[in-house]
Amino acid sequence: MHTALSALGFFARRFVQALLVMLAILVIAFAVRTSLGDPIREFTGQAVSESERADLRKELGLDRAWPVQFADYLGSAARGDLGMSFIYKKSTVDVVLAKFPASFELVLGASLIVLLFCVPAGVYCAVRRDNFGARLLLGLSVLGISVPVFLTGIILITVFSVWLGWLPAFGRGETVALGPWTTGLLTRDGLAHLLLPALTLSSIMLPLFVRLVRSAMLGELDHDYVRTAWAKGASPFRVWIVHALRNALLPLVALGGLQVGTLVAYTLLTETVFQWPGMGFLFLEAVTRSDIPLITTYLVLVGLLFVVVNTLVDLASLALDPRVSLEGAR
Numbered sequence: 001m002h003t004a005l006s007a008l009g010f011f012a013r014r015f016v017q018a019l020l021v022m023l024a025i026l027v028i029a030f031a032v033r034t035s036l037g038d039p040i041r042e043f044t045g046q047a048v049s050e051s052e053r054a055d056l057r058k059e060l061g062l063d064r065a066w067p068v069q070f071a072d073y074l075g076s077a078a079r080g081d082l083g084m085s086f087i088y089k090k091s092t093v094d095v096v097l098a099k100f101p102a103s104f105e106l107v108l109g110a111s112l113i114v115l116l117f118c119v120p121a122g123v124y125c126a127v128r129r130d131n132f133g134a135r136l137l138l139g140l141s142v143l144g145i146s147v148p149v150f151l152t153g154i155i156l157i158t159v160f161s162v163w164l165g166w167l168p169a170f171g172r173g174e175t176v177a178l179g180p181w182t183t184g185l186l187t188r189d190g191l192a193h194l195l196l197p198a199l200t201l202s203s204i205m206l207p208l209f210v211r212l213v214r215s216a217m218l219g220e221l222d223h224d225y226v227r228t229a230w231a232k233g234a235s236p237f238r239v240w241i242v243h244a245l246r247n248a249l250l251p252l253v254a255l256g257g258l259q260v261g262t263l264v265a266y267t268l269l270t271e272t273v274f275q276w277p278g279m280g281f282l283f284l285e286a287v288t289r290s291d292i293p294l295i296t297t298y299l300v301l302v303g304l305l306f307v308v309v310n311t312l313v314d315l316a317s318l319a320l321d322p323r324v325s326l327e328g329a330r
Contacts, residue, residue, distance in 0.1 A: 033083075034066065085289045103271070106194065106198060125137055149203060150273050170273055173187065203272045208259075219248070
């Protein structure tokens with residue numbers, strides 16, 4: 001009973017925190033919208049007279065006090081209405097969501113690459129800490145952290161697209177529609193186009209997580225339960241993977257979820273280098289063409305994505321270790 005009440009309190013706190021964070025994001029978006037210029041002038045162009053602009057401003061409620069405008073903005077946001085795009089002449093939410101599948105698949109591909117390589121590399125560097133291969137991997141991880149993501153993308157394009165001609169350098173490739181969702185994961189051409197951008201984006205997190213897994217494993221290997229497992233004659237696989245790695249990965253779950261937000265942020269550079277038609281590329285286009293509603297909608301939806309991911313990470317941590325998660329939430 002006590003555990004159930006604690007879990008309920010945990011969920012309630014996380015829900016209230018998510019609402020407060022979204023409120024702060026909406027405040028920032030509203031401030032950006034009101035400070036980047038006159039939306040009426042951007043929307044109507046130069047051919048419309050000042051009197052017509054004044055009438056339109058009054059019709060849209062832009063002549064009212066900012067607290068009233070902010071209340072209207074919150075009400076519209078609650079209904080899923082964040083304005084009309086100056087460029088595309090339609091709902092900004094629809095425009096951004098149309099680009100979401102491309103960005104999602106790019107982040108998913110990068111995350112899978114990080115997961116597939118960081119765990120075995122980190123474990124190897126921990127259990128063979130004095131081996132030349134482990135030292136080489138750690139050295140390469142330092143190099144990987146130091147190289148900017150756009151330079152990594154340019155190097156990969158030069159090697160695998162220009163010199164070798166193995167992989168395409170630009171665009172998303174062939175996609176198929178699954179209802180409102182368009183995906184390139186179900187076509188060979190789409191997967192080929194995804195590989196280089198995903199490798200580039202993963203280069204941000206992969207070196208860091210190799211070192212984090214190694215550090216966590218080294219800490220677990222020094223615990224008494226590991227020595228007890230060795231004394232009982234357990235196999236190296238059981239000691240390293242079943243015992244040490246399982247416990248080492250628990251604190252990395254939360255950190256991994258937070259780093260998903262970092263990957264989303266770096267899609268701006270990756271999508272620009274590879275001309276990937278995702279939300280980051282759309283945001284840069286909106287900035288270049290001064291589409292203020294589209295800029296603020298991107299900020300709100302990316303902020304919402306951060307909140308959702310962090311909430312899911314909290315729930316995953318709770319599922320993996322209820323005692324630690326509930327005690328830490330007090």
